Amino acid sequence: MEGIIGSEKMIKNRGRLFALPLTALLFLFCGFREQTLQAGENFGMVLHGGAGAIRKGSMTGELESRYRAKLTQALQNGYDILKKGGSSLDAVTGALVILEDSPLFNAGKGAVFTNTGSNELDASIMEGRTLQAGAVAGVKTVKNPILLARKVMESSPHVLLSGDGADSFARDQGLEIVDPGYFYTEKRWKDLQKARARETGNDSEAPLEKEKKHGTVGAAALDRKGNLAAGTSTGGMTNKRFGRIGDSPLIGAGTYADNDTCAISATGHGEYFIRAVVAHDISALMQYKGLSLQEAARKVILDKLTAMGGTGGIVAIDKDGNVAMPFNTEGMYRGWVDRKGKITVKIYRKD
Amino acid sequence: MEGIIGSEKMIKNRGRLFALPLTALLFLFCGFREQTLQAGENFGMVLHGGAGAIRKGSMTGELESRYRAKLTQALQNGYDILKKGGSSLDAVTGALVILEDSPLFNAGKGAVFTNTGSNELDASIMEGRTLQAGAVAGVKTVKNPILLARKVMESSPHVLLSGDGADSFARDQGLEIVDPGYFYTEKRWKDLQKARARETGNDSEAPLEKEKKHGTVGAAALDRKGNLAAGTSTGGMTNKRFGRIGDSPLIGAGTYADNDTCAISATGHGEYFIRAVVAHDISALMQYKGLSLQEAARKVILDKLTAMGGTGGIVAIDKDGNVAMPFNTEGMYRGWVDRKGKITVKIYRKD
Numbered sequence: 001m002e003g004i005i006g007s008e009k010m011i012k013n014r015g016r017l018f019a020l021p022l023t024a025l026l027f028l029f030c031g032f033r034e035q036t037l038q039a040g041e042n043f044g045m046v047l048h049g050g051a052g053a054i055r056k057g058s059m060t061g062e063l064e065s066r067y068r069a070k071l072t073q074a075l076q077n078g079y080d081i082l083k084k085g086g087s088s089l090d091a092v093t094g095a096l097v098i099l100e101d102s103p104l105f106n107a108g109k110g111a112v113f114t115n116t117g118s119n120e121l122d123a124s125i126m127e128g129r130t131l132q133a134g135a136v137a138g139v140k141t142v143k144n145p146i147l148l149a150r151k152v153m154e155s156s157p158h159v160l161l162s163g164d165g166a167d168s169f170a171r172d173q174g175l176e177i178v179d180p181g182y183f184y185t186e187k188r189w190k191d192l193q194k195a196r197a198r199e200t201g202n203d204s205e206a207p208l209e210k211e212k213k214h215g216t217v218g219a220a221a222l223d224r225k226g227n228l229a230a231g232t233s234t235g236g237m238t239n240k241r242f243g244r245i246g247d248s249p250l251i252g253a254g255t256y257a258d259n260d261t262c263a264i265s266a267t268g269h270g271e272y273f274i275r276a277v278v279a280h281d282i283s284a285l286m287q288y289k290g291l292s293l294q295e296a297a298r299k300v301i302l303d304k305l306t307a308m309g310g311t312g313g314i315v316a317i318d319k320d321g322n323v324a325m326p327f328n329t330e331g332m333y334r335g336w337v338d339r340k341g342k343i344t345v346k347i348y349r350k351d
Numbered sequence: 352m353e354g355i356i357g358s359e360k361m362i363k364n365r366g367r368l369f370a371l372p373l374t375a376l377l378f379l380f381c382g383f384r385e386q387t388l389q390a391g392e393n394f395g396m397v398l399h400g401g402a403g404a405i406r407k408g409s410m411t412g413e414l415e416s417r418y419r420a421k422l423t424q425a426l427q428n429g430y431d432i433l434k435k436g437g438s439s440l441d442a443v444t445g446a447l448v449i450l451e452d453s454p455l456f457n458a459g460k461g462a463v464f465t466n467t468g469s470n471e472l473d474a475s476i477m478e479g480r481t482l483q484a485g486a487v488a489g490v491k492t493v494k495n496p497i498l499l500a501r502k503v504m505e506s507s508p509h510v511l512l513s514g515d516g517a518d519s520f521a522r523d524q525g526l527e528i529v530d531p532g533y534f535y536t537e538k539r540w541k542d543l544q545k546a547r548a549r550e551t552g553n554d555s556e557a558p559l560e561k562e563k564k565h566g567t568v569g570a571a572a573l574d575r576k577g578n579l580a581a582g583t584s585t586g587g588m589t590n591k592r593f594g595r596i597g598d599s600p601l602i603g604a605g606t607y608a609d610n611d612t613c614a615i616s617a618t619g620h621g622e623y624f625i626r627a628v629v630a631h632d633i634s635a636l637m638q639y640k641g642l643s644l645q646e647a648a649r650k651v652i653l654d655k656l657t658a659m660g661g662t663g664g665i666v667a668i669d670k671d672g673n674v675a676m677p678f679n680t681e682g683m684y685r686g687w688v689d690r691k692g693k694i695t696v697k698i699y700r701k702d
Contacts, residue, residue: 131626131659137596138513158595159622162489163514165594243516244509245488252603252628271510275482277603280628284635308482 042321043224045078045091046336047071049105050215051267051313054331056348064347067104067333071345074098075337078221083341088221088229088263089127089150096123096146096231099217103185105333106215108144111183111235113192119183121235122249123149124160128228128257128319135249137162143176146233149249151175160249188238195239214329216248218265220257220317228319230255230263230279237270246270252280259319261286262293267332268305268312276305282316293317297324393672394575396429396442397687398422400456401566402618402664405682407699415698418455418684422696425449426688429572434692439572439580439614440478440501447474447497447582450568454536456684457566459495462534462586464543470534472586473600474500475511479579479608479670486600488513494527497584500600502526511600539589546590565680567599569616571608571668579670581606581614581630588621597621603631610670612637613644618683619656619663627656629665637669644668648675 049071077098078091100108111119123145124135134153137160142148151173152161161169171177216234223229232255234248247254247270254270256279257263264279273279278300285296297316305312306328313327315334325334327349335345400422428449429442451459462470474496475486485504488511493499502524503512512520522528567585574580583606585599598605598621605621607630608614615630624630629651636647648667656663657679664678666685676685678700686696 126626133626138594156593157622158593159625160596160601162594162596165592169593241516242507242509242520243489243513245511245513250511250601250603251625252601252631256628271508274510274602275477275484277607277628277631280603280631281635284632284639288635288639 041224042339043082043222044317044321044323044336044338045075045082045095045219045221046315046317046323046325047074047078047095047099047217047219047334048265048267048313048315048325049099049217049333051311051327051329051332052214053329054333054347067347068345070099070102070104071333071335072343074219075335075343075345078219079337079341079343082221082223085224087225088223088227089125091221091223092125092219092229092231093146093150095219096217096233097144100144100146100233103187104215105217106235107217107233108235109183110185110188110215112188112215112238114236115239115241117192119180119235120240121145121233122245123231123233124249124251124255125149125153125231126229126251126255126257126263127153128259128263131258133159133251133255135160135251135255136166137245137249138243139163139166139170140180141167141177142170143178143182146231148173148175149231149233159251162245163243183235191238199239214267214269214312216267218255218267218315220263220265220315222263222317222319222321226259226319228257228259228263228317230257230265232265232267234267247273247278250274252277254279256280256283258283258287262316262318264314264316266312266314268327268329269310272305272308272310273312276300276308276310278305278314282314286318293322294324297326301326302328392575393690394433394573395668395672395674395687395689396426396433396446396570396572397666397668397674397676398425398429398446398450398568398570398685399616399618399664399666399676400450400568400684402662402678402680402683403565404680405684405698418698419696421450421453421455422684422686423694425570426686426694426696429570430688430692430694433572433574436575438576439574439578440476442572442574443476443570443580443582444497444501446570447568447584448495451495451497451584454538455566456568457586458568458584459586460534461536461539461566463539463566463589465587466590466592468543470531470586471591472496472584473596474582474584475600475602475606476500476504476582477580477602477606477608477614478504479610479614482609484510484602484606486511486602486606487517488596488600489594490514490517490521491531492518492528493521494529494533497582499524499526500582500584510602513596514594534586539586542589550590565618565620565663567618569606569618569666571614571616571666573614573668573670573672577610577670579608579610579614579668581608581616583616583618585618598624598629601625603628605630607631607634609634609638613667613669615665615667617663617665619678619680620661623656623659623661624663627651627659627661629656633665633667644673645675648677652677653679
């Protein structure tokens with residue numbers, strides 16, 4: 001189960017005993033310092049690049065290296081911001097822009113195609129100090145939807161904007177606008193053709209379920225002031241239609257942050273995450289039932305969501321810097337960085 | 352505070368003592384029957400037609416009568432369905448269709464106009480037995496958005512559809528489609544002109560805040576099988592732009608139902624309801640902290656939401672048939688019906 005749950009309290013791990021008396025003395029001093037960390041003095045970040053049927057056998061070593069490198073780069077960027085005293089909001093957006101700009105993930109540049117061959121992007125962000133939030137659904141021309149979600153939070157009276165209106169708001173705010181062709185990648189286009197072929201029965205390949213890789217990206221961070229923030233960005237489902245909106249732009253489902261509890265970003269089969277109000281439910285279990293982040297996150301993902309038939313996972317960090325990364329799929333691109341700058345990246349269940 | 356909170360346990364009230372020994376005997380028999388009501392044997396419904404600056408002085412007697420009559424008609428419809436053993440889902444949709452078809456409320460026929468002079472409707476529905484849910488945002492041609500939300504729940508793999516895609520799904524499903532002109536009402540058109548005039552500074556009338564009436568409609572019901580359901584429908588905010596989506600179509604914010612706790616529909620300043628994940632928070636307080644429906648609903652609306660600066664209210668019914676209707680505005684169109692068919696309708700805080 002270790003791999004499924006992710007390691008908690010890794011940020012709080014203590015120094016190790018050394019053989020020499022001097023280092024032992026040093027340890028005692030350092031250990032004491034760590035034990036007396038004030039709330040807010042700790043910091044760190046956790047992120048994901050999607051959960052799904054990610055198996056070691058179905059990935060080349062070269063591709064795996066690219067995923068690990070990109071996740072590491074995003075974590076390093078978030079860490080640099082947090083270390084300098086930057087806000088958790090800045091760390092989350094900084095890291096997610098890097099993942100959005102990569103074709104590896106189903107967000108920003110690498111977004112999947114809808115049924116009509118367009119790319120419709122969703123994103124959301126929330127800060128735990130004020131419970132302020134911003135989100136966008138179905139935008140088509142914004143290079144970095146996570147930055148637009150933040151603009152909605154900070155520069156509009158609204159929380160959720162959608163469709164052409166959201167694109168129009170992005171232009172008003174001076175965000176970087178791209179031609180829809182920017183989102184074309186050969187791999188995603190082929191994915192759409194495959195999905196269409198499956199629908200018309202001209203493809204006898206593995207069923208859709210087995211091919212599902214939810215490449216949504218998300219991050220959650222705790223800054224040195226004790227403020228939590230979380231954000232999520234996605235291109236949705238390949239071949240989606242009817243203006244389907246998943247959990248990623250929905251506060252409480254795909255994203256949630258509250259300084260009293262934790263910050264969370266989800267990835268997976270969105271409909272189940274909406275119905276289970278996954279992100280808020282984890283926070284509520286901590287706040288109202290006194291569960292730890294790990295207990296709450298495991299209960300919601302491994303018990304409740306799994307019992308409903310939902311697949312996916314979350315990454316979360318609590319107000320003390322503990323992290324949790326439960327998922328019930330074969331893999332989840334994930335990683336975290338602690339206050340010492342130690343970066344860990346994992347992909348498979350047993351990783 | 353009585354008027355603010357609504358009366359709880361009114362559905363559970365017992366028979367009264369009569370003078371004659373025979374009736375006393377009958378009472379004892381009936382009283383015993385009532386005391387041994389099994390879970391699920393009780394039933395009832397609660398609904399709202401929006402909360403806001405609704406003052407006795409600003410309403411004609413004739414208009415007030417029309418509101419009371421329409422709310423009563425909707426409650427009677429829901430009751431008739433529940434009494435015959437119909438489902439809470441049918442009661443909720445049956446009642447809400449009546450309110451959507453009335454020009455009195457900001458939903459369906461009486462929807463307000465967006466900034467561009469269009470009508471964009473949102474709705475959602477959820478059933479507590481399966482935690483299934485359906486919702487639509489920004490539909491323009493569907494006569495009864497609550498019926499479309501139900502179709503999304505029952506006939507699609509999705510939870511939330513938006514914009515043209517949602518209208519297209521409605522046509523596929525054979526729902527009643529209307530010309531956008533159907534939603535024209537003189538009053539709502541004038542409201543838009545006033546809002547536009549205020550923006551350009553050509554109107555020195557009362558500021559927007561005072562004119563705000565949130566005419567969203569919603570209902571929550573418990574049926575004889577012990578199943579809960581809730582639904583919400585709205586035309587959004589007058590003069591809204593940028594494809595703004597409020598809390599009404601968002602599961603956990605504007606609508607939530609869980610057979611283990613309660614069913615809830617919200618109305619008010621949607622952005623605050625999204626950030627506070629109002630409907631799910633009430634359910635979580637009952638489930639994880641053991642609060643009664645009334646305690647949980649009051650805590651979320653009168654304490655938490657109010658402290659954030661949010662205005663509005665909710666109606667809710669729990670798995671035992673208790674109801675709660677807290678709101679922090681001057682009034683809320685609201686009413687409930689108990690298992691005996693007794694209908695109560697209220698509008699103002701002191702009503």
